Amino acid sequence: MKRLFKAIPGRAWVVLIALLLLGGLAALYQASLKTGSAIVLLVPDETALTRPVTQAWLDAASEEGLSVVAMTDDAFLRYGGDRRSIAGVILPDTVHPQASELLVNQLHSYVKDGGHLFITFDAALLDTQNGHYAAAQSRLSGLAGVSYAMYEALKDKTTALGPVYGSRDHEKTLSFQPGKLDFKTSARLPLGELTTYGYPRLNYSHFRTGAPQGATAMLLSEQGDTIVSKHTYGQGTVLFANLPLGYLKTRTDAYLLHRLLSYFATDLLQQPHLSPVPDAIGGLVLNLHVDSNAAHQPLLGLERAGWLQQQGPFSIHVTAGPDTYLEGDGLGMNLNTNPEMQAFLKRQVAQGHEVGNHGGWSHNVFGLGANDGNRDRFEPFLALNHTSVSAATGAVPRSYSAPMGNQPRWATEWLRREGFKGYYFTGDNGLGPTRSFDQGRRADPSALWAFPISSYLRVATFEELGDEDSNVTTEDMANYLGNLTRYVTDQRVARLFYFHPPAATEHLATLDVLMAEARRLGLLERFRWYTMEQLADFMSRRELAQWQITRADGRSGGLTARSSASLDQISWVFPKGGTPVFKIVKGEATVRQDGPNWIVTARGAGQELELAWE
Template structure:
């Protein structure tokens, strides 16, 4: 990800704010939203966008909708006027609303007052960055933003600070807050008792935020290095407000989506305690371990790992650069898969053990990674095809997963892979996320799933850590914490190694595997391949499900024309009694603080769960 684009948001926010969204909401009477967040509702979480949302801004709403689907959250998009009208004819109120950044800057005073009333009477509001910072005429307030009273902290000081209202800041929280936001260890690094957000190549990231006051009467989730409030949750009347001083939608569209996903998870699942559809088969989290074999030195290292018993675990995703060269033409440093009978047999044995064999780029690893770009598809596509053909010739089937040398993946390469039927690729953007549909320059991947690599601060490979003299014990602690994170959250994440680097940190690898063994024995962890997860994600995406209520029960109706097998719904235990399968086949279990309802093979399922008396609101 190009962080310069994120830094440019400051100018984007305070310079040419041209999008005006004048909401005609004073024309309608308003019925009480007293049902609030504590009552079961159908489709009760909504994204509220301007009435006159421009066509080119629709992609921002789509990014939120996609994130909700990937997080297993029921979300729909409505306009501001629809939000105001709801309830006039006895319609269903909402328990939670999201006010997105970038596309909903301009709001009428009447609409802002309705939002306040919604919170006062029991609703939950997720208020993002610059939402509502402009009035209906497209101007800033003379003092702090009108939205400051909802947020619980003054911000939006354009009248006094001008262009200095927004600035770039290091962002941190406490480690348990990062866990609540589903941000894995490594995407944050412990410094001075704080968990500081980091990224690939950046020990501490700097984000565009707004100056705020320093006093806050709620739970602070994140702060800037100068004490400005970056995220917090507070009570407002009978309801609550989650304020996030980060441009979440803007970031997701520029390959940094972990924060949008994390805060949506927090809002829907921890604050509203809604049932959700797990992203993992059977609700069991785990890791995708992606091996990159790109040179001749990989062969002996792979043998060493096999002897150490590493490949008795898994299944793993094992990707190969198949050509005879590595750094440049005719250097003879490559794997030369087609002519290396001994190593070909090793790869076939890995296949028989259940590991998935994929393609690692374009025939000559370093040369391809350095030289491929957006303008040379006609030349470089040939090398992608040569590598894919070599993998197919060995495995007997087309490639289904891919990793880019040096992480260099032009947009045309992703389109080419999608056209070839490749299901998944590893990606150096969206660090910290699970499998996702990636957005780049206003375009979303169509069918193919990206698997963001996990990093330890600024490092993603063991070789990088080795060159930086990171102690093996430190890497071991990170890897084991990742396994524990996926086990405790039910999330799926990808890590990757090169065999020669793994051999140098073999004790760290062994510590990871032992932790995974222990969690797997407790039915909390599974190794996955990229292909397996992508197949499941594709089938999960075709699932149609909805929430409704009947007396004191929340009902989930689900249908999939292929099969619901292994799809799992989670119900927070402190809000719901033990769920019941009313129709179809499924099993009920408990893991951590959630009830799990896992579907058996079948196309339809109905689940009922009674709200506990006095349950969380």
């Protein structure tokens, strides 16, 4: 079987992290298992901890606020697959293609006795002796309720490449974001085709499958192969994903990994999770890209109309140089010698808006010209823009968006070095703030977060509505923005939408839909506007929180949380079961009901919180 990617040599920080993980791994999962709340990511041995795909799975779990710990096969076998000690088991792609018969048998017993298993793609496909296909089909086919990896019968047709489709019902079940499934032009109507920004079609490698045998297919291929399914096996449940989810995250396509991981943990296992937004109140980052002097008058018009004063804060990113399309064309904002725009930006900072950098001084020159091989020429453009915006506003920018989405690796390194906290990102479409990967390599640890754009099908902003191939109308976009606002509210997450001010004059009615829905939900204290810097600071502080859920029996339990920073506004979301009586043992917190959930939110500057309930 072909390897999905060549292993990338670990750098010093990766080795250091791996050594720390190895030293504390056993103690970590033993402590977690005693609470009865841990989901384990099953890895073949300790060396797998340094693999990028393992890190991708653990990053996704952390960003989704889930309690997931790595466990080796040997440790799992020693525990005997005891479902009383393990909330659920994840068998990841790419890093776990080989598995012994003993492990495969133990997984069957674990699920049969009531355990919950998440199987992905090539996990446990090969034997441990020769690395060959271990059977005529995957040995986990019975657990998944669908035959797959049928190499003996299909040979070089064992895998296929193509789009992924889902129904309206399963879009809702899996809590897909509005606009991810295309129900307008799909080749398999009434099923919707999974989409992303900037690509006509998303084609995924997957195994050909047989018809489901007792499993419920939730996502399908163009040929009808099962891509995602749920299956009851004995007293347990199996979620099967016929895609290399972890590998895809290392290639900046992490949406399905995050969504399915969250579905497994919160919907199937009914596990609590750490909210990714302050006070567990969802919202949007509205990112205005000021490319050139064409935005000058539209920005002033938005201000005169009261649009910038009534709501927000927003993230306004400015390309500051004198040129736009060609050096010397004079079509840029020319911020250094533009007192009217300097005064405008100062007013926005005073209003509470965030003013950041839109790249490199000359929008299209940088956007079309910068690449990994010409750092010496274009990195000075970043510095020029940074200096200009800082001088104009009196505040040092800490957020960034790349002109035309063009972000060479050195640009990200420059942002990290200069202390930036967030940047607009065209990869990982549909996620909230995330730790991005670049060509299979995770970024160095820092306070810098990627903010992926959210798009309606393949369209991300107003100017693209007129594209011949978009097939998206103004009405579609208005409906999408209303739906997206309700989605982030209901799911208690944050997403980013961006536009260019010149388009505002043509799409005021569409923006009004967004603003009206945001205002309505804001008055209910269920929606907020966020800036990149606000959310990045929160996410970095959230990462420091160490927490544990204890369950003494089926009804009583507790939450223990500690951090080296304040826990203020950090929230935990619990599936609502009955009407528990909460008691704050240590620290300060509030408890509220929100639909089918309880929300526990830490308050004050304290670094510890203990909560009990029965």
